[in-house]
Amino acid sequence: MEKKAFRKQQLGRLSQMTPADRQRQNQALQTQLFASPTWQTAQVIAMTISSDIEVATRPLIEQAWAEGKMVVIPKTLPHRQMAFYPYQATDRLERTSFGIPEPVTGEPVAKQQIDLILVPGLGYSRDRHARIGFGGGYYDRYLADYPGKKLTLAYDEMAFEHAEWPVDQYDVLLDELLVAGDEQHDEN
16 A cells, blocks of 8 residues: 555544543553663653644653653754754743644754654554654654664554555664553564
Protein backbone atom coordinates (compact mmCIF):
# COMPACT_ATOMS: atom_id res chain seq x y z
CA MET A 1 0.00 0.00 0.00
CA GLU A 2 1.37 3.44 -0.80
CA LYS A 3 2.20 5.74 2.11
CA LYS A 4 -0.57 8.27 1.49
CA ALA A 5 -3.27 5.57 1.44
CA PHE A 6 -1.79 3.88 4.50
CA ARG A 7 -1.75 7.18 6.44
CA LYS A 8 -5.42 7.79 5.59
CA GLN A 9 -6.33 4.25 6.69
CA GLN A 10 -4.42 4.68 9.97
CA LEU A 11 -5.99 8.07 10.73
CA GLY A 12 -9.38 6.40 10.30
CA ARG A 13 -8.49 3.47 12.56
CA LEU A 14 -7.07 5.72 15.28
CA SER A 15 -10.01 8.12 15.24
CA GLN A 16 -12.38 5.17 15.86
CA MET A 17 -10.72 4.09 19.11
CA THR A 18 -13.01 4.45 22.12
CA PRO A 19 -11.95 6.79 24.96
CA ALA A 20 -11.87 3.79 27.34
CA ASP A 21 -9.58 1.79 25.03
CA ARG A 22 -7.36 4.82 24.49
CA GLN A 23 -7.12 5.34 28.27
CA ARG A 24 -6.29 1.67 28.92
CA GLN A 25 -3.59 1.59 26.25
CA ASN A 26 -2.07 4.92 27.38
CA GLN A 27 -1.86 3.52 30.93
CA ALA A 28 -0.16 0.32 29.71
CA LEU A 29 2.35 2.33 27.66
CA GLN A 30 3.16 4.67 30.56
CA THR A 31 3.83 1.67 32.81
CA GLN A 32 6.18 0.11 30.22
CA LEU A 33 7.97 3.36 29.46
CA PHE A 34 8.57 4.46 33.06
CA ALA A 35 9.95 0.98 33.89
CA SER A 36 12.34 0.96 30.90
CA PRO A 37 16.07 1.55 31.44
CA THR A 38 16.01 3.92 28.46
CA TRP A 39 13.56 6.25 30.25
CA GLN A 40 15.21 5.86 33.64
CA THR A 41 18.68 6.86 32.41
CA ALA A 42 17.55 9.70 30.11
CA GLN A 43 17.93 13.23 31.48
CA VAL A 44 16.82 15.20 28.41
CA ILE A 45 13.74 13.79 26.68
CA ALA A 46 12.26 15.07 23.43
CA MET A 47 8.58 14.57 22.63
CA THR A 48 5.68 16.30 20.98
CA ILE A 49 2.53 17.58 22.61
CA SER A 50 0.16 14.92 21.33
CA SER A 51 -3.03 15.37 19.35
CA ASP A 52 -6.21 13.49 20.26
CA ILE A 53 -5.46 10.46 18.06
CA GLU A 54 -1.87 10.04 19.26
CA VAL A 55 -0.51 8.33 22.36
CA ALA A 56 -1.00 10.85 25.17
CA THR A 57 2.22 12.71 26.01
CA ARG A 58 0.90 15.08 28.70
CA PRO A 59 1.29 12.41 31.45
CA LEU A 60 4.79 11.64 30.13
CA ILE A 61 5.77 15.31 30.25
CA GLU A 62 4.46 15.64 33.82
CA GLN A 63 6.27 12.46 34.92
CA ALA A 64 9.52 13.69 33.37
CA TRP A 65 9.20 17.00 35.24
CA ALA A 66 8.41 15.13 38.49
CA GLU A 67 11.61 13.12 38.01
CA GLY A 68 13.69 16.25 37.39
CA LYS A 69 14.22 15.53 33.69
CA MET A 70 14.33 18.23 31.03
CA VAL A 71 11.55 18.03 28.44
CA VAL A 72 12.19 19.46 24.98
CA ILE A 73 9.52 19.86 22.31
CA PRO A 74 9.88 20.40 18.55
CA LYS A 75 9.56 23.60 16.60
CA THR A 76 9.31 23.33 12.83
CA LEU A 77 11.69 25.44 10.77
CA PRO A 78 11.89 26.29 7.06
CA HIS A 79 12.92 23.57 4.57
CA ARG A 80 11.23 20.82 6.59
CA GLN A 81 13.78 21.13 9.39
CA MET A 82 13.06 21.22 13.12
CA ALA A 83 14.76 21.89 16.43
CA PHE A 84 13.86 20.99 20.02
CA TYR A 85 13.35 23.67 22.67
CA PRO A 86 13.13 23.32 26.48
CA TYR A 87 9.54 23.18 27.69
CA GLN A 88 8.20 24.22 31.09
CA ALA A 89 4.57 24.35 32.24
CA THR A 90 4.61 28.17 32.14
CA ASP A 91 5.90 28.44 28.54
CA ARG A 92 3.68 30.05 25.93
CA LEU A 93 2.97 27.84 22.93
CA GLU A 94 1.60 28.70 19.51
CA ARG A 95 -0.34 26.37 17.18
CA THR A 96 1.28 25.73 13.80
CA SER A 97 -0.55 25.28 10.52
CA PHE A 98 -0.39 21.52 11.35
CA GLY A 99 -2.29 22.27 14.60
CA ILE A 100 0.70 21.32 16.75
CA PRO A 101 1.58 23.51 19.78
CA GLU A 102 5.15 24.79 19.46
CA PRO A 103 7.44 26.91 21.63
CA VAL A 104 7.60 30.61 20.87
CA THR A 105 10.69 31.57 22.87
CA GLY A 106 13.89 30.00 24.12
CA GLU A 107 17.04 28.57 22.60
CA PRO A 108 17.21 25.22 20.79
CA VAL A 109 18.92 22.33 22.56
CA ALA A 110 21.82 20.71 20.70
CA LYS A 111 20.99 17.31 19.20
CA GLN A 112 23.77 15.54 21.10
CA GLN A 113 22.36 16.80 24.44
CA ILE A 114 19.08 14.92 23.91
CA ASP A 115 19.24 11.44 25.45
CA LEU A 116 15.89 10.11 24.20
CA ILE A 117 13.43 11.08 21.48
CA LEU A 118 9.89 9.68 21.72
CA VAL A 119 9.17 9.56 18.00
CA PRO A 120 5.54 10.12 16.94
CA GLY A 121 3.92 8.35 14.03
CA LEU A 122 0.95 6.45 12.65
CA GLY A 123 2.38 2.95 12.23
CA TYR A 124 5.39 0.88 13.28
CA SER A 125 6.77 -2.50 12.24
CA ARG A 126 7.79 -4.95 14.93
CA ASP A 127 10.38 -6.70 12.76
CA ARG A 128 12.55 -3.73 11.70
CA HIS A 129 11.15 -0.94 13.90
CA ALA A 130 10.29 0.98 10.75
CA ARG A 131 7.94 3.91 11.19
CA ILE A 132 5.49 5.83 9.09
CA GLY A 133 4.85 9.36 10.24
CA PHE A 134 2.43 12.05 9.19
CA GLY A 135 4.20 12.77 5.90
CA GLY A 136 6.27 15.88 6.46
CA GLY A 137 9.65 14.17 6.71
CA TYR A 138 10.70 16.40 9.62
CA TYR A 139 11.62 13.50 11.94
CA ASP A 140 13.51 11.48 9.32
CA ARG A 141 15.62 14.55 8.53
CA TYR A 142 16.26 15.29 12.21
CA LEU A 143 16.98 11.66 13.16
CA ALA A 144 19.36 11.01 10.25
CA ASP A 145 22.38 12.01 12.37
CA TYR A 146 20.85 11.87 15.87
CA PRO A 147 23.16 9.88 18.20
CA GLY A 148 20.74 9.15 21.08
CA LYS A 149 17.92 6.65 21.64
CA LYS A 150 14.88 6.65 19.34
CA LEU A 151 11.89 5.05 21.04
CA THR A 152 8.24 5.01 20.18
CA LEU A 153 5.03 4.22 22.01
CA ALA A 154 2.36 2.48 19.94
CA TYR A 155 -1.28 1.68 20.46
CA ASP A 156 -2.07 -1.89 19.37
CA GLU A 157 -3.66 -0.33 16.26
CA MET A 158 -0.28 1.20 15.31
CA ALA A 159 1.84 -1.98 15.52
CA PHE A 160 2.31 -4.28 12.53
CA GLU A 161 4.39 -7.45 12.20
CA HIS A 162 5.96 -6.07 9.00
CA ALA A 163 5.74 -2.64 7.39
CA GLU A 164 2.57 -2.49 5.28
CA TRP A 165 3.92 0.66 3.62
CA PRO A 166 7.06 1.25 1.55
CA VAL A 167 10.18 1.77 3.71
CA ASP A 168 12.54 4.11 1.88
CA GLN A 169 16.30 4.33 2.36
CA TYR A 170 15.96 7.72 4.11
CA ASP A 171 13.40 6.36 6.60
CA VAL A 172 15.15 6.16 9.97
CA LEU A 173 14.56 2.96 11.97
CA LEU A 174 13.78 3.17 15.68
CA ASP A 175 15.82 1.63 18.51
CA GLU A 176 12.86 0.54 20.64
CA LEU A 177 9.16 -0.04 20.13
CA LEU A 178 6.80 -0.30 23.10
CA VAL A 179 3.33 -1.59 22.21
CA ALA A 180 0.37 -1.22 24.56
CA GLY A 181 -0.69 -4.87 24.38
CA ASP A 182 2.79 -6.29 24.93
CA GLU A 183 3.61 -7.57 28.41
CA GLN A 184 7.29 -6.80 27.96
CA HIS A 185 9.13 -4.54 25.58
CA ASP A 186 11.73 -5.68 23.14
CA GLU A 187 15.07 -4.07 22.39
CA ASN A 188 17.52 -4.36 19.55
